[in-house]
Amino acid sequence: MASHRKSRAPGPRTAGLRTPAIATAALTSVALLSQTADASPSPDGKPSLEEVERKVGDLYRQAGSATEKYNAAQEKTTKQxxxxxxxxxxxxxxxxxxxxxxxxxxxxxxxxxxxxxxxxxxxxxxxxxxxxxxxxxxxxxxxxxxxxxxxxxxxxxxxxxxxxxxxxxxxxxxxxxxxxxxxxxxxxxxxxxxxxxxELLSTLTAEEKARLAEIERRKQEEAAREAAELARRQAAEPAPTPTPAPAPTASPTAPPAPDTGSTGQTPAPDSSYDAKAAKALAFARTQIGKPYVWGATGPGSYDCSGLTQAAWRAAGVSLPRTTYDQVGAGTTVPLSQARPGDLVFFYDDLGHVGLYIGNGMMIHAPKPGTYVREESVFYDGESSIHSVVRPA
Known part of the structure; x- marks a missing residue:
């Protein structure tokens, strides 16, 4: 799938959810690159906040990708x-x-x-x-x-x-x-x-963590505005009409290109899909507040793909275990035409996935130190969104 990544904006956190201080620092730190002009190391040789933000963000994304590889290896080992x-x-x-x-x-x-x-x-x-x-x-x-x-x-x-x-x-x-x-x-x-x-987060002082928390609050507001704008565009989007599937032109081994715009062929509304999606979302909502644990598939904890798999299983739809396989388990649709129940994938390496609930929001298991929660699909910036897939 082609890349369309731009510079990242950090992600919001739904108010009222239990998030440890160390996780809050990790989440809020993603905004620092745009907030502080001076990224040089401090006189004592300690990494700057910008360096910590950049490294922690990359490490968590890399850990998410490694988690999906772990999930694939675990599934293969179990079957073998x-x-x-x-x-x-x-x-x-x-x-x-x-x-x-x-x-x-x-x-x-x-x-x-x-x-x-x-x-x-x-x-x-x-x-x-x-x-x-x-x-x-x-x-x-x-x-x-x-x-x-x-x-x-x-x-x-x-x-x-x-x-x-x-x-x-x-x-x-x-x-x-x-x-x-x-x-x-x-x-x-x-x-x-x-x-x-x-280890990097442990270098932050209490004052630095407080600064990060304030930056995070402002980023939540920005992500909420982006979600509201997406909801407005979706409300204005005309309902798609059925169209015949085009003949494939690309190599069968080539991954589909990501589609987050407002054009392209989209399946017509299907009441049976809405009924299944409602069951998947009802299940996902009951999981809110449960901790993220990498490799977990429930019922007490989840990683990102474990949550989406369990939610759609509750609706009678069997999804593969990993994000790499889930992205191919349905029809790719434009972000502007996303419907509740669709899967939203993030990053070029498909390291994360969430369950769209409408109005620019999703339910997902973000990363270690956080809990299953509702959050804007722009939690890490619009450019982090890879594609949207309708699984049933």
Whole structure:
């Protein structure tokens, strides 16, 4: 998707929600770059407020992107583990059947030994390096009874099945090991980014945090004005009419370009979508106040994509786990034609997503140290909005 990012404006925080002081500092700091002209380090070598703002903002966005990679690795690991468990069960069952077939052949071999047969065919078969080796050398099947032939056939079949299942299980175990390594790497990346952000925030004095809080208040007001302007534009936007889907012209592997303008094809209003969206939004509203926890999918805490997935699941719609996949799970629409229930994606790397509720507002799980809340879609500036997707 093409980039249309501009310089960022910082994001608002809904009044009345519980937000720790350290999170407030992080949120308010995004405005500092435009508020202070002198960005040089202080005489004591301490980073300037602008430097802290810029680094903390980048670290939180990077942590959000790393969280989505962690979510993808976790989902892959979970699926792979289930596959491996199922394969190991199959191997155990195949091994048991192979052992049963071997015991049956062993009974024939014992009978041949007791009768003093000159050519203990079954016994020689069991001692051969492989069934095929003996069959080729002694033409075993021509010398056994039909019942014995059936036992040999069963043994050969079970042996081949067991070997195939063991080989498949070994391959999936290796894939699981790779997935677990990716999961560990993604987890470490998130933890490192957050630890660095906390360390930077710890350098702020009480006075600096107070200054950030005041800047944040003003930025909330600006974001609210932008949301009201979007609501005005949406109210003036004519209702879309059904149009045939155009033939694809781009490469199937190329991502769609972001669309935040007021032009383009948009699905006609659909009452069934509105009913589903209402259920998704009702669920999301009941989650307001619950903490953001990276990698969480509820019910006590959420990350951004975990919240949107859970909300639409409550409406009977299955969304993928990560923002990277959710962005392709519907129809892209212009921001000016966004409807309640649509998914709003942010940043070029799709590091964040929220659930649009109308009037330029959304419900989302912002980042560590914050809580699920209602907020303007312009919380981090208009240029941070990547695209809007209608999932059902």
């Amino acid at each position: 583990r289930k596959k491996v468990d199922a394969l190991l069960d199959d191997v155990a069952q195949s091994t048991q059947k192979l052992n049963d077939a071997r015991e049956e052949l062993g009974a024939y071999a014992s009978a041949q030994y007791r009768t003093g047969a000159a050519a203990p065919d079954v016994a020689t078969f069991l001692l051969a390096d492989s069934p095929e080796q003996y069959l080729d050398r002694a033409q075993l099947m021509d010398r056994l009874t039909s019942r014995q032939q059936g036992a040999v056939d069963d043994f050969v079949t079970r042996q081949a099945e067991t070997m195939d299942k063991r080989r498949e299980a070994a391959e999936h175990l290796q894939t699981l090991t790779d997935s677990q390594r990716d999961l560990k790497t993604a987890k470490a990346t998130v933890q490192k980014k957050l630890a660095t952000a906390r």
